[in-house]
Amino acid sequence: MKPDARGYFGDFGGRFVPEVLAYALDELERAMTRAFDDPGFWEGYRALLASYAGRPSPLYRARRFEVGAVPMLVKREDLNHTGSHKINNTLGQALLARRMGKKRLIAETGAGQHGVATATVGARFGFPVDVYMGARDVERQAPNVALMKLLGATVHSVTSGTQTLKDATNEAFRVWAAEVEETFYVIGSVVGAHPYPYMVREFQRVIGDEARAQCLAQHGRLPSDVIACVGGGSNAIGIFTAFLEDEGVRLWGVEAAGAGLKSGHTAASLGAGSIGVLHGSRSYVLQTPEGQVIETHSISAGLDYPGVGPEHAYLKERGRVEYVNVRDDEALEAFYGFARAEGIIPALESAHALAFARRLSRDRSDNDLILVNLSGRGDKDIAHALSLQA
Amino acid sequence: MKHDATLEESILRRRPAFIPYLMAGDPDLETTQTLIEALAAQSAAAIELGVPYGDPLADGPTIAAAGQRALANGVALRDVLVLTKRVSANIPIVLFTYFNPVFRYGIEAFARDAAQAGAAGVIVPDLTLEEIEPLREQLAEHDLAMPLLVAPSTPAERAARIAERSSGFVYLVSRLGVTGANKAPNVEPLRTQIAQLRATTQLPLAAGFGISTRAHVEAVAPLVDAVIVGSALIDAYAGTLGEEAKSRVERATRAMGLSSRA
Numbered sequence: 219m220k221p222d223a224r225g226y227f228g229d230f231g232g233r234f235v236p237e238v239l240a241y242a243l244d245e246l247e248r249a250m251t252r253a254f255d256d257p258g259f260w261e262g263y264r265a266l267l268a269s270y271a272g273r274p275s276p277l278y279r280a281r282r283f284e285v286g287a288v289p290m291l292v293k294r295e296d297l298n299h300t301g302s303h304k305i306n307n308t309l310g311q312a313l314l315a316r317r318m319g320k321k322r323l324i325a326e327t328g329a330g331q332h333g334v335a336t337a338t339v340g341a342r343f344g345f346p347v348d349v350y351m352g353a354r355d356v357e358r359q360a361p362n363v364a365l366m367k368l369l370g371a372t373v374h375s376v377t378s379g380t381q382t383l384k385d386a387t388n389e390a391f392r393v394w395a396a397e398v399e400e401t402f403y404v405i406g407s408v409v410g411a412h413p414y415p416y417m418v419r420e421f422q423r424v425i426g427d428e429a430r431a432q433c434l435a436q437h438g439r440l441p442s443d444v445i446a447c448v449g450g451g452s453n454a455i456g457i458f459t460a461f462l463e464d465e466g467v468r469l470w471g472v473e474a475a476g477a478g479l480k481s482g483h484t485a486a487s488l489g490a491g492s493i494g495v496l497h498g499s500r501s502y503v504l505q506t507p508e509g510q511v512i513e514t515h516s517i518s519a520g521l522d523y524p525g526v527g528p529e530h531a532y533l534k535e536r537g538r539v540e541y542v543n544v545r546d547d548e549a550l551e552a553f554y555g556f557a558r559a560e561g562i563i564p565a566l567e568s569a570h571a572l573a574f575a576r577r578l579s580r581d582r583s584d585n586d587l588i589l590v591n592l593s594g595r596g597d598k599d600i601a602h603a604l605s606l607q608a
Numbered sequence: 609m610k611h612d613a614t615l616e617e618s619i620l621r622r623r624p625a626f627i628p629y630l631m632a633g634d635p636d637l638e639t640t641q642t643l644i645e646a647l648a649a650q651s652a653a654a655i656e657l658g659v660p661y662g663d664p665l666a667d668g669p670t671i672a673a674a675g676q677r678a679l680a681n682g683v684a685l686r687d688v689l690v691l692t693k694r695v696s697a698n699i700p701i702v703l704f705t706y707f708n709p710v711f712r713y714g715i716e717a718f719a720r721d722a723a724q725a726g727a728a729g730v731i732v733p734d735l736t737l738e739e740i741e742p743l744r745e746q747l748a749e750h751d752l753a754m755p756l757l758v759a760p761s762t763p764a765e766r767a768a769r770i771a772e773r774s775s776g777f778v779y780l781v782s783r784l785g786v787t788g789a790n791k792a793p794n795v796e797p798l799r800t801q802i803a804q805l806r807a808t809t810q811l812p813l814a815a816g817f818g819i820s821t822r823a824h825v826e827a828v829a830p831l832v833d834a835v836i837v838g839s840a841l842i843d844a845y846a847g848t849l850g851e852e853a854k855s856r857v858e859r860a861t862r863a864m865g866l867s868s869r870a
Contacts, residue, residue, distance in 0.1 A: 242761065399784075
């Protein structure tokens with residue numbers, strides 16, 4: 219479905235931004251609508267996905283990671299250029315920025331995956347790129363900072379607030395407000411003010427469109443269950459969208475419980491949050507009763523975010539997607555388990571989805587078919603994971 | 609000292625009027641009260657009273673840091689309403705708050721309690737024209753003004769629609785970007801926008817964002833009915849308390865040529 223004219227999925231979404239950005243969002247929405255109606259735009263996008271990002275990504279049966287006889291298929295977004303699903307979105311937004319005649323790209327990043335994907339398309343399209351990253355993340359994710367610099371981007375360390383993704387996003391919005399005419403803000407997930415949640419979904423839905431067709435072609439049936447991790451929620455929306463009308467397919471969004479849902483150290487916005495407004499849209503937010511956004515915790519920097527895309531809030535309320543959560547220790551176990559069983563190092567984000575897939579498998583039979591979105595590769599997490607295992 | 613004017617009257621009487629912005633509870637609520645009383649005595653037309661918020665998208669580093677200090681003191685929206693009640697007889701108080709604290713408080717309860725505290729109006733910088741209506745209705749029911757913002761990037765047709773829905777005054781953002789003294793007002797585009805707005809609205813026009821020196825005041829004040837100064841005042845008194853903060857604020861307003869508007 220499309221959001222309504224004001225950018226709402228049911229009660230969620232909208233456009234809660236300073237007036238200075240209202241025109242920029244109108245301008246973006248008009249340009250996006252024209253581009254989406256232009257077959258030439260999608261041809262160019264698909265050609266880049268094939269020749270540059272390496273799509274379609276394979277569907278792989280992870281036999282040695284399976285529990286009992288329940289087949290588990292993984293969608294290999296980790297094999298994309300730059301190592302995650304993020305490139306699907308940044309290629310689309312860069313094409314749009316070029317059509318709009320913008321001169322520069324800015325982006326927020328937490329773990330650095332979206333920052334790297336934006337720096338990559340900046341290099342490919344000849345845009346200068348400024349990436350905003352919390353000072354704590356700059357420290358924690360040094361390899362990705364080096365990669366962004368290698369690709370020619372400028373990385374700005376954000377020292378306000380909690381010095382993480384939330385504050386990096388605030389800063390990117392502020393910079394955009396100051397240089398709104400020439401700057402294109404490449405948002406990395408299905409969050410932000412309308413039209414971002416819808417636009418990013420349309421660039422990520424290729425994951426599910428491919429996976430659904432691959433499932434039918436290779437296994438002759440649809441999956442019984444589709445599982446994806448949810449931080450902001452772009453890889454999950456990306457794989458879910460193709461299956462929304464398939465009533466027999468159960469959809470599972472896996473949030474990061476951190477140390478546990480009730481521990482106070484969690485990043486599960488849908489599981490432990492309440493309705494609020496953050497970064498331009500109305501959705502679920504981890505916040506105090508007074509409406510102050512609280513600090514989150516997850517082993518996975520990519521899931522360590524106090525909000526979630528408004529379409530997820532809508533899918534939760536509708537009951538179409540079931541949102542569950544996985545703790546840090548369970549994700550770490552799946553990280554090692556998958557690496558050693560399959561020879562594939564998953565991102566810690568994706569490890570949350572894998573951990574839940576094993577949990578779910580215990581209630582499933584060999585007639586079922588579980589599909590997991592392996593949203594990224596885990597090279598970036600190796601030092602962090604080793605330090606936790608010691 | 610008592611005031612008995614509406615926000616609009618208070619501005620028009622003092623044209624060009626001065627509207628200072630203070631962050632409630634930075635460094636503490638007592639100092640904020642002292643400053644409000646001092647500024648009222650200097651004949652400020654109204655106070656924009658900031659409600660601390662941890663993710664202020666429209667604010668630069670000065671006001672964001674002031675909000676963090678107030679939050680560290682545990683100051684919440686209800687404390688700001690208590691403060692408002694203490695000072696609202698002296699001078700019109702316009703609450704400046706992001707939407708989420710209001711949303712969590714409850715829009716109806718907020719409008720009722722703000723009115724009970726004697727507030728004159730409410731500014732919510734992250735509600736666009738498309739999102740204002742539920743709050744605007746509630747505020748109107750309690751006779752609270754809701755000044756809306758017009759930015760340099762706002763097209764003329766949209767600016768006219770914003771002015772039409774605005775009350776108390778129209779808040780003109782003097783340049784692109786967020787609040788803060790690090791970037792000066794952009795006077796020429798502002799002049800054009802003011803001319804267009806004067807043709808469509810009778811409301812007072814107030815300019816803010818980046819007005820931080822006497823030169824800025826002298827360039828902008830003749831064009832509008834009021835100038836709004838926030839970050840430059842906070843920079844002047846940050847880190848001080850009570851009487852020390854008061855004398856620093858008075859010095860800053862004199863230096864900017866604002867106390868002469870008393």
